Amino acid sequence: MKKFRIGLIGLGGMAHSHMRWMAEEGRYEIVAVSDVNEAALAEKGGQLGIPEEKRYSDFVQLIEDPDVDAVVSVTPNNVHAEIVRACLLAGKPFLAEKPFTRVFEEAVPLLELFERQPAAGMVGFSYRYTPAFRYARELVREGKLGTVRSFSIQYLQSWGAAPNNTPYIWRFNQDITGTGTLGDLGSHMIDLARFLFGEFRELSAQMRTLIPERPDPATGAMVKIKVDDFVSFQARMSGDEVGIFQSSRNAIGSGNQHEVSIYGDAGTLHASTLNPDQLIWIREEAPGQLAKAAIDVPERCKVTQYGDFLSLLDGSASDGLPGFMDGYRNQEVLDAVIRSSAEKRVIEL
Incomplete structure (x- = not known):
């Protein structure tokens, strides 16, 4: 079965759990990472065997990377809206952390964009x-x-x-x-x-x-x-x-x-x-x-959450x-x- 190439945004504590969950499914391969913390980017990028050119300080560059099939975002709330927006603009499937946005005012323009340019997305209500x-x-x-x-x-x-x-x-x-x-x-x-x-x-x-x-x-x-x-x-x-x-x-x-x-x-x-x-x-x-x-x-x-994400990526999103x-x-x-x-x-x- 097809493996999906994942771009992972956010390399803090919760990222370890997400990496483990992906590994348990056997159909994910992390091919790019992004974080604003240069030390974390170097450390985790090295541990995962990610080439330096696929270690991004700017998450938009990761989302637009043609080698990334789908995005997993594990970040604080203040960048949730920007990451979802970038995924919609790039037409890139994503799994993004909850809450959906920091405040509701950030969610309204995302809905307007989604209605014009829908993309397969999942929110991490685990x-x-x-x-x-x-x-x-x-x-x-x-x-x-x-x-x-x-x-x-x-x-x-x-x-x-x-x-x-x-x-x-x-x-x-x-x-x-x-x-x-x-x-x-x-x-x-x-x-x-x-x-x-x-x-x-x-x-x-x-x-x-x-x-x-x-x-x-x-x-x-x-x-x-x-x-x-x-x-x-x-x-x-x-x-x-x-x-x-x-x-x-x-x-x-x-x-x-x-x-x-x-x-x-x-x-x-x-x-x-x-x-x-x-x-x-x-x-x-x-x-x-x-x-x-x-x-x-x-x-x-x-x-599992990542088993369900696979159903979305395979084009047959499950009920619920x-x-x-x-x-x-x-x-x-x-x-x-x-x-x-x-x-x-x-x-x-």
Whole structure:
């Protein structure tokens, strides 16, 4: 089967995971790399055996390289829009990190360009590939829960909690990220809700900065934090399901806890990244008798992100692949959360 020649943009920590995932599929070959950090470019380029002429400090040159079949972008938020734009202009397939853009204003011209010059694109909503979430979607669509009335989604991490004395890093820099927890973790919650239930109709939100200052690791001086580290909102979806969402990077004891509970007339499902290969299913087995069971996820639900990217590159994108419009719609909801919190009102979408 055909191997695809990949241009990799961004050689920071997450790039290692992406390189490993590509290697596991066996159909990717990294032929060019790009980073603004010259030392990282030299080091990683050498490790990967990339010729010096294929090590680019300018990502546009990598995207336009005729030897690159597709682009993988693993960068901070402030260059997401520029990279997607360059891929659209070059007609180059891409897998780009979430959130789709830093702010919604950057997404609007991308949609206009995409409508004129569409290109195959995938946005890195990687939790669509949690087997338990995929199986939950299947059961919901098959009507196994009956009419779904409500749900709750949370995504909790602990690395920003006060006892950790976490220093000021780029994820707290509003100019780079746009938002804090909302764009980092909340975008995954929004995508999971859309993956399971469709589009958002309305929402009401609050965003908070729980730790207002963090130490600069270079100087030790305290830096004021302008982005959120806690967000919660409630929403109504296109099928009238109502949902409650919360996300924080200050939840002590939560390593990477992304989970959903779905409440239907015929039962309840719980799915979590903490147990990705099982669901908890609660249902009535006889009148007045509830049964609670851990259900193993079938193999058909164990799809990988880079396996799905291959389906896009092969020209047969699978159902549920997070494409360009999923990124755009996600950014619309992120913007609605921001406006709802700032204006203290319900926002309709």
